Amino acid sequence: MNRNPRALLFGWVILALIIIASPSLVFAQALRTDGEALVVRAGSTESGDVATISQPIVIDGVVEGDVTSVTGSIIVRGSVEGDVVSLFGNVTFEADSVAQGNVMAATGEVQLQQGADVAQAGAIFNGNVSDSGATALLPVEGNQTLTTATRVILAVVLAILATIIATLLSLIWPRSVASGAQIIRLASQRALGLGLMWSVLSVAVVGIVALLLIFSLIGLAVLPVLLLIAQVPYLIGLAAIAMVIGQRLNLQGPAAVLVGSLVVVLPSVGLAAISLPAAFIWFYLSAGVGIGGMFLLRATVVQRHSLQF
Incomplete structure (x- = not known):
């Protein structure tokens, strides 16, 4: 062999x-x-x-x-x-x-x-965010109880930030976000499948890297930065799927992304009153469709360039 x-x-x-x-x-x-x-x-x-x-x-x-x-x-x-x-x-x-x-x-x-x-x-x-304590998310002393009001407030703050960032991304890359939205409309099932694959791979990679960081000399200080970086693709995906929703409401451009983002994140706020993990799952599944659309867009661009040559 x-x-x-x-x-x-x-x-x-x-x-x-x-x-x-x-x-x-x-x-x-x-x-x-x-x-x-x-x-x-x-x-x-x-x-x-x-x-x-x-x-x-x-x-x-x-x-x-x-x-x-x-x-x-x-x-x-x-x-x-x-x-x-x-x-x-x-x-x-x-x-x-x-x-x-x-x-x-x-x-x-x-x-x-x-x-x-x-x-x-x-x-x-x-880390037991469903029952007690979440100083990784809230600036309070450890071992505090997450009440329903606290979960909702946290979800509202994160929803506002996600909406603002997604709208800004549509201003920075308007053509890419619009093209990604068009791909999602044409191949929604493929976009969903790619988004799920990305989420599974992200969890695995972030988990392995986090484990190595914990055992290394770098320690826990880098983990929040790693988690923030992992959110970037989902914010781009949120902009794309929000564009699709906004256009169905007869809106265009950043206005479509703004309204569409609110449509995506508002259910997360409601779910946060019941379960914070459920709120995150809803957001990541919704934004994951947008990530799949952006992947399909990239694949289409690469294919067009290869045909030209």
Whole structure:
């Protein structure tokens, strides 16, 4: 069987980068284990990072680096000098525990007992947006409850921003947005399919990059920037699908995009009163159709240029 030497070399480079980016992930499997959890015992100090996959972590002693678990929960009774991150679990700080860096439970909850001294030089990112806490979205102290009024206010603010940006994009690239809208009208099903494919790939890529950032020296500070960049295609897609809706209301140009954007985002505001994730899903599915239209437009332009040559 013939092997492509370039592909083989690329595979070894990727493997090396993963190992270099997260050396503690490899090393952590050899640490002390009590029952199912990886434990840093009271009175002991771990110099460097501690990380696991599919294994909870209990910190009774001192960790001089970061503490990360991909699919396990984390309990801190001692002290952590770096960040504390659980991607698919809860993070619990018991009384008298200390954490100097950032704290994040990406899909779970950050639980603070009375007396815990947490995020001395960082912030708390509580990812359980459907029930409690969302400091990744709101400028408030971690572990706050998202009431119905808070969810609606957040949705209104985001809807206004999305509408303004989509309208501005139609002013900057009027021909591209109008052409994308025309493609959507002609091939709406293909546009929807491409939009769904883009959303799936975006989630996978952003998740992998976020995971590597968490295990690297860059840390959590880059994650908000990464998430903002990931919204750009959806705002362009919103402008395109909004143009289609506005034109059906006998409007043209930026006015069509403005009104069409409001038609798209207003249901998200209503859904936010029930469930914030449902509001985001509606927005991304709607804007995804616009992304598919812009992809089809790009493919059409490339095909025309190739025929000319």
